[in-house]
Amino acid sequence: MVFLEINDLQIFLKVAECSSISKAAEELGYVQPNVSERVKKLEEELGVPLFIRNNRGVEILPAGEIVQNYGKKLISLIEEMKGKVQSEIEIYNIGTTQSIAKNYLEKKFAENDTICSLYVESNSTLKKLLENNEIDMVITYHLFNVHSIKKVHQMKENIILLKSIHKKDINLQTETFFVSRDNSCPFRQHTLQYIQDNALLNSQVVEIDSLNIILAMVSSQKGIAFLPESSLDDRFEIISDSAPKAIDINFYVRNDSSKSIPNFLIS
Known part of the structure; x- marks a missing residue:
């Protein structure tokens, strides 16, 4: 069974990108012997050489190209996983008005385990807070016509x-x-x-x-x-x-928002 360390894989990908162990070491902030050792360890773990060393640096071999292809996918999946996990534990910040807080969110909060932070402000203040990325969502009766903000849900009242x-x-x-x-x-x-x-x-x-x-x-x-x-x-x-x-109750987030919207808010 092959055991790959994520750090070794990241070092390998940087060497493949730079076609040079010394340049990869410089960009990663490591000493060159350490980078060489980690690449060698990965080659030993896989049982195949991944690079040919030459005077200009290193040249990736076919086996190395396979590792590079799958390695990029694996690192991408790991980063995606981290983002999902972090979004689950991050507190979701909601801005709204008094009537929506009292008549809609009070019951939602009481019936769900998800912890959210709540700001009760005027519509003009809520819009500024969302534009400045100080809150994650605004729930309002008001219509926002701002390029940086998008409506993600709507319900009737x-x-x-x-x-x-x-x-x-x-x-x-x-x-x-x-x-x-x-x-x-x-x-x-x-x-x-x-x-x-x-x-x-x-x-x-x-x-x-x-x-x-x-x-x-x-x-x-x-x-x-x-x-x-x-x-x-x-x-x-x-x-x-x-x-x-x-009248409409409108749910707004920033266009560049990466946080997952808690399901209980819009279900």
């Missing part, structure tokens, strides 16, 4: 108008509508459009920069809010006066 299950009487002319201060938030945009279309007052809109507090305020009958359908639980019910509106 409905915007619905929620009230407390205990709130019986709804008068849209006097109700308080809770929204985020983020101007790019689709739920804020939809709320403001709804206010305009139904001749309601801007003074009915109250800004709160916390989804959890908005949910708590709606649950305690302090007002109503347009929110993702995934927010609906036994504390709330849908106000039927407003038809659901479908």
